[in-house]
Amino acid sequence: MSDADSTDVTVPDADADVELDATTESVDIAEVPLKVRNLRKTFGGITAVDGVDFEIEKGSMTGLIGPNGAGKSTTFNCITGTHEPDSGVVEFNGEDITGLEPYQVANRGLVRTFQIARELADMTVLENMMVAPGHQRGEALWRSVFARDDVKKQESEILERAWNTLEFFDIEHLANEYAGNLSGGQRKLLELARALLTDPEMLLLDEPFAGVNPTLEERLLEHIHELKDEGYTFLIVEHDMDLIMQNCEKVIVMHQGRILTEGTPTDVRNNEDVIEAYLGGEV
Amino acid sequence: MSDADDGGGYGQSVEEERAVVFGINFGNDSNMLLALLAGTFLLYLVGGLVIGLPFRGLMNQVGQLTFWIAVFAMSALALNLHWGYTGLFNIGIVGFMATGVYVAGIISKPVFGSGTSAAGVGGFGMPLIVGIVGGMAAAALLGLIAALPALRLRADYLAIVTIALSEIVRFSLLSDTLSGANVGGYRVGLGGGDGLILDYGDPLEIFVRTLSYPFDLVFGQSGWLWEELYINGVVGFISTYIPTNPKPVVDNFAYAAFLLVILGGFYVLITRIGSSPFGRVLKAVREDEDVTNALGKNTNMFKIKSFMVGCALMGLIGILWFGTQGSVTPNTFRPRITFYIWIALIIGGAGSNTGSVMGGAIFAAFLFQGPRYFKNIVETVLGNPSAPSSFGQAMLPLSSGDVLPMLLYTLDSIRALQLFLMGIVLIYLMHRRPEGLLGHRKEAAASIPLTRPVKSSDEDVATDGGESK
Numbered sequence: 001m002s003d004a005d006s007t008d009v010t011v012p013d014a015d016a017d018v019e020l021d022a023t024t025e026s027v028d029i030a031e032v033p034l035k036v037r038n039l040r041k042t043f044g045g046i047t048a049v050d051g052v053d054f055e056i057e058k059g060s061m062t063g064l065i066g067p068n069g070a071g072k073s074t075t076f077n078c079i080t081g082t083h084e085p086d087s088g089v090v091e092f093n094g095e096d097i098t099g100l101e102p103y104q105v106a107n108r109g110l111v112r113t114f115q116i117a118r119e120l121a122d123m124t125v126l127e128n129m130m131v132a133p134g135h136q137r138g139e140a141l142w143r144s145v146f147a148r149d150d151v152k153k154q155e156s157e158i159l160e161r162a163w164n165t166l167e168f169f170d171i172e173h174l175a176n177e178y179a180g181n182l183s184g185g186q187r188k189l190l191e192l193a194r195a196l197l198t199d200p201e202m203l204l205l206d207e208p209f210a211g212v213n214p215t216l217e218e219r220l221l222e223h224i225h226e227l228k229d230e231g232y233t234f235l236i237v238e239h240d241m242d243l244i245m246q247n248c249e250k251v252i253v254m255h256q257g258r259i260l261t262e263g264t265p266t267d268v269r270n271n272e273d274v275i276e277a278y279l280g281g282e283v
Numbered sequence: 284m285s286d287a288d289d290g291g292g293y294g295q296s297v298e299e300e301r302a303v304v305f306g307i308n309f310g311n312d313s314n315m316l317l318a319l320l321a322g323t324f325l326l327y328l329v330g331g332l333v334i335g336l337p338f339r340g341l342m343n344q345v346g347q348l349t350f351w352i353a354v355f356a357m358s359a360l361a362l363n364l365h366w367g368y369t370g371l372f373n374i375g376i377v378g379f380m381a382t383g384v385y386v387a388g389i390i391s392k393p394v395f396g397s398g399t400s401a402a403g404v405g406g407f408g409m410p411l412i413v414g415i416v417g418g419m420a421a422a423a424l425l426g427l428i429a430a431l432p433a434l435r436l437r438a439d440y441l442a443i444v445t446i447a448l449s450e451i452v453r454f455s456l457l458s459d460t461l462s463g464a465n466v467g468g469y470r471v472g473l474g475g476g477d478g479l480i481l482d483y484g485d486p487l488e489i490f491v492r493t494l495s496y497p498f499d500l501v502f503g504q505s506g507w508l509w510e511e512l513y514i515n516g517v518v519g520f521i522s523t524y525i526p527t528n529p530k531p532v533v534d535n536f537a538y539a540a541f542l543l544v545i546l547g548g549f550y551v552l553i554t555r556i557g558s559s560p561f562g563r564v565l566k567a568v569r570e571d572e573d574v575t576n577a578l579g580k581n582t583n584m585f586k587i588k589s590f591m592v593g594c595a596l597m598g599l600i601g602i603l604w605f606g607t608q609g610s611v612t613p614n615t616f617r618p619r620i621t622f623y624i625w626i627a628l629i630i631g632g633a634g635s636n637t638g639s640v641m642g643g644a645i646f647a648a649f650l651f652q653g654p655r656y657f658k659n660i661v662e663t664v665l666g667n668p669s670a671p672s673s674f675g676q677a678m679l680p681l682s683s684g685d686v687l688p689m690l691l692y693t694l695d696s697i698r699a700l701q702l703f704l705m706g707i708v709l710i711y712l713m714h715r716r717p718e719g720l721l722g723h724r725k726e727a728a729a730s731i732p733l734t735r736p737v738k739s740s741d742e743d744v745a746t747d748g749g750e751s752k
Contacts, residue, residue: 080577106579114577120570122725123563126733130560131567134579138560138730141588145555151730155560159729160736176733178725198579 033058033202033233034079034110039088041071041078048074049085050257056202061224061234063244063265066254067277072237073115075254076204080112081105093201107134109201113208115237117187121180125171125190128179129162130155132197162197169193169223185216192220202233209240221247245269253277312637319641323648324348330656334663339525339532344656346535351652353542354604356643358624359631360549361596367633367722368557369589370569372442375429376597376624378449379422381456381616383598384481384605385473387411387418391483395470404463404472404479411489415602422598423591425452430590434583446618456613478612486607487538513537542603546640549596554636554726556592563728565589623651626705629712632722641720650705658697661690670695 034056041049049071056062064072078085081102090098092110106112120128136158138144138151166172169189174182179190188208195203209217221243228234238244244251245265252262255277261268268274327348331341358376365371391414392406409417429448433441455461455473462475473479483489488509495508504510514530517537522529556562567575568582576582605611623646631642662668670691671677677692693700712719727733 082573082577101581102573102576103579103581106577111579112577114574118571118574120567120574122570123566123728124725124733127563127566127728130729130733131563131575131580132578136560139564139580139585141556141561141592144559144561144730145552148555148559148730151559155729155731156736159731159733163736172735175735194578 031058032056033093034235035089035091036075036079037089037091039075039078039090040086041074041083042086047257049078052088052254052257052259054252054259054262056233056235057250058233059228059231060250061228061236061248063248063251064235064237064254065239065241065244065251066260069256070254071257072254073206076112076206076237079105080110080204106198106200109199110204111195111198111200111202112204113191113195113206115206115210117184117191119179119182119187119190121178123179124176125166125179125182126159126162126175128190129165129194129197130158132194133158133161134198165193165197170219184211185213188212188216189220192223196227200232202235205234205236207237207239209238209243217243316637316640316644319644320352323352323644327648327656330660334660339529342525342532343535346532346539348648348652349539350535350542351647352644353539353546354600354643355624355627355647355651356640357542357546357549357600357603358597359627359639359643359646360546360553360636361593361600362624362628363633363636363639364553364556364589364596365593366628367635367639368562368565368569369586370438371586371590371593372438373445373590373593374442374618374621374625375445375447375449376621377616377618378445378452379425379594379597380601380604380620381449381452381613382425383418383422383601384611385418385456385479386421386598387414387602387606388479388481388483388611389471389473390414390417392471392479393482403477404474405470406483407469407471411483411486412493414483415599418602419595419598422601423595426591426594427587429594430587434586446621449616449618449621453613453616456616473613476613478610480610481606481608485534487534487541490541538607545603550636550640557636558726558728559730560728561585566728623705626650626709628719629709629717630719632719632724635719635721635724635726638719638721638724645720650701650708654697654701654704658694661694665691 032055036052036054039049039052040047052071052075064075066072074083077083078088079090081097081100081104084099088098089096092105092108095108097105097108097110120131123131137147137154143151163172163175166175169192171186171189171193174186174190179187182190188211192205192208209220212220217240224234225247236244236248248265250262251265251268253260253268253271253274260273260277261271263271324345327345328341331344336344362373362376365373389406390409391411392404392408394408395405425448429444430441433444456478457476458473459475461473462477463470463472491509491513492506495506498507499505501507502511518530518533521533525532557565564575564580564582564585567578567580568585572582605615627642627646628639629642630645631640632638665687668687668691671688674692677688680686680688
């Protein structure tokens with residue numbers, strides 16, 4: 001169910017990766033970093049995700065919509081390792097990452113933000129930011145005690161990167177404020193800024209605009225488009241229809257744990273099943 | 284103390300001269316600590332003079348006080364690493380201390396039957412330093428055993444596992460089965476209810492003699508530092524003030540001073556661990572473990588490392604605290620001690636290292652040794668009268684306005700009332716000031732001050748909500 005309009009490459013069968021032609025695979029990986037195949041997840045008697053298949057292309061902005069309870073957040077959680085799917089495969093950059101721990105998924109460049117902004121409340125904004133980057137030499141216990149000069153060098157670099165990112169989001173004036181004291185909108189910005197500092201390839205944003213006023217929403221969108229232009233890939237769960245329709249190249253619609261349809265915003269907007277299940281009539 | 288006095292630049296320009304030692308900003312902290320300690324010692328000295336304690340007794344009291352301050356401060360620091368930084372709820376502290384001192388004892392005790400000792404079991408006869416390292420390693424290993432099952436569960440489960448383990452340790456120490464066995468030709472064991480006699484020699488003497496090696500080479504004498512400087516020099520000097528048997532008093536003092544130095548080392552270690560990227564991840568784990576995991580940190584690894592380091596330190600404290608008293612018995616290691624340390628940490632403020640030291644000092648001086656000292660003072664002032672032996676006898680005279688028997692009865696029961704007093708302090712703190720003395724002070728978890736970085740093109744930034752570009 002992928003729209004293969006940008007490449008001529010055949011999507012390989014999940015069971016046949018071994019026999020792939022090397023060049024085919026490398027082009028494929030470059031173009032389609034995230035592949036989800038036949039994902040299933042049940043909680044007790046409830047099947048939250050029931051055979052979900054999709055692909056996300058590099059550098060794109062894809063929207064994932066659906067009524068509450070459709071299984072969007074669970075899908076996110078299965079992709080990023082918070083939940084282990086009952087069956088199915090998640091592939092990132094050609095590597096099977098199904099069932100890996102969240103930190104392992106994040107270290108491979110696939111980073112998610114949370115629906116309710118989860119700032120580290122008792123730490124300052126700068127500390128929040130500086131937790132994020134990977135490969136910090138100072139995170140080794142012995143170095144924190146015995147190799148302080150080495151660590152300090154890297155800390156300065158990280159500090160500068162963090163500061164620059166805060167400036168990009170225009171919240172550098174909050175740098176030494178405790179994250180718990182920020183307003184809701186500021187926390188959203190921090191959440192996104194912090195995720196960026198992990199140097200991801202692809203970002204899964206879970207309702208990034210929930211509870212955000214229109215001005216801030218516009219600002220956020222501007223930032224996200226800038227980032228997209230720099231090469232980041234986005235998969236966004238959102239309820240704001242206009243926002244999704246106006247900003248995403250592709251929209252995936254979920255309903256009751258399954259993919260209802262996917263396509264361009266226009267396709268989706270006019271799809272009768274979608275209208276009936278979700279949009280409730282006229283758009 | 285205003286928040287602007289936080290140690291280390293927190294986005295404020297650092298104007299004052301701050302003492303930077305071992306890469307740690309001391310600044311106001313050392314002043315605060317010194318003032319507290321000086322005030323406490325002064326109080327004790329005045330109290331002692333009021334009683335009319337002879338010099339020897341006074342020196343003993345002060346030496347004891349220093350000892351308690353040192354051990355409680357060190358313990359609070361180790362617990363701060365667990366709780367203040369990583370959010371690990373460890374209520375089995377005393378189990379790790381017991382492990383440390385018992386394993387050190389077994390490793391370093393002289394081999395059974397090798398001569399002078401009347402002990403029921405012997406040890407492996409290794410040098411004390413091997414015993415200390417072994418004790419710390421054993422405590423860390425026990426910490427690992429505690430952490431592994433509990434890590435994937437909610438924090439409360441770690442608490443249950445730790446207190447269960449500390450009681451398991453105590454019961455193992457009491458057991459008859461484990462009290463003696465033949466291990467590879469050595470007769471060793473835990474000693475059961477009788478405990479272990481720690482006959483590996485005087486740790487202070489061993490330490491000073493070890494330190495003495497360079498001096499020995501210079502002076503051509505074995506143990507110069509001990510024989511000449513300590514015995515002849517220091518003890519000899521004090522004997523002018525304490526003619527009869529001055530050595531134990533000086534030993535007390537010397538050991539307490541030694542512990543203060545180790546406390547300093549603890550402080551440097553924990554502060555370095557805390558103000559670093561490693562410490563930053565620990566704090567993040569405490570705040571929100573799922574988010575920290577989602578940012579790419581292997582949170583289990585960080586929790587395990589933090590827990591093991593803290594437990595190793597607790598093992599060391601166990602050795603330093605209980606390892607010099609000649610023998611050690613299982614029932615010393617009751618959960619009560621764990622909760623003393625928690626109170627000390629809460630008083631000082633979890634999360635702050637200086638607070639931990641202050642909390643330890645205040646607990647030792649005013650809640651632990653203080654009440655007993657106070658009892659001595661008052662009874663001496665009142666001329667050592669005999670106290671009534673039952674509650675009824677104490678209460679009855681109240682009806683005729685005679686408060687004295689009640690007072691005497693209270694003082695006599697001071698040991699029991701100490702716990703009551705600690706409870707009151709705890710309740711008051713939880714109600715009015717849960718962050719303790721310095722818990723409100725959040726020490727930046729970074730190796731460098733988190734001030735605005737200097738860049739090549741330094742533009743003006745509007746301070747309040749303005750746009751920067």
